[in-house]
Amino acid sequence: GSPLELYHHPVNQFVAGFIGTPKMAFLKGKVSAVSSSDVTVALECGPEYQLPHQSTNLKIGDDITMGIRPEHIEVVASDASPFKVRLDVTEHLGADTYCYIKLGNGEMMTVRAPGDFSADYGQNAALIPDLTQAHLFDADGKTIPRPRTPAQAA
Incomplete structure (x- = not known):
């Protein structure tokens, strides 16, 4: 497939991790509910999400x-979401800031924030x-x- 097809709809976890910089975060979890159009995932790091x-x-x-790319996550105040984290290092790169984050279960991930993002260690x-951009991979x-959005349609 084209680079954008692989970016938006990778066929497996290996391809998803290979495309994009910084790399996609892979969050382990368990299926807690299923329907014909949705999967509810309880992540080891804490939150539970229903995904289309x-x-x-x-x-x-x-x-x-659950795979999520660094550019599809927003860092917010600790009381604004059930997905609790602790900030580790922030790397200011001009237009972007990479936030290295420690999750509740000890896993690390990277989030791409705006260039003027400011936070303290710890x-x-x-x-x-953005759950419309999240990917799910089986065992x-x-x-x-x-589902494909109009911008992602092949």
Whole structure:
């Protein structure tokens, strides 16, 4: 596929992790509910999210990984979201700031924030992921399809 097709709709977790800088965050979790059009994921790092994905082969209790790109997450005040984190290092790069973040379960991830973003080491914060841009991968690393937005249609 084209680079944008691979970016928006990778066929597996390996491809998703290979495309994009900084790399996509992979958050481990379990399926807590399924329907024909949605999958609810309870992440090990704390929050639970209902995502629009085709859950044809999933069942409650299955291991799952949610992938989210650094540019599809917003850092907010700690009381603004159930996705609690602790800020580690912020790297100012001009137009962008990379925030290296420690999750509740000890995992680390990177978030791309605006260039003028300011925070202190160890500061408590929260994250708001754009769930329309989130990816789900089954226990074998295969993509669970999600709806295509008009901008992503092939």
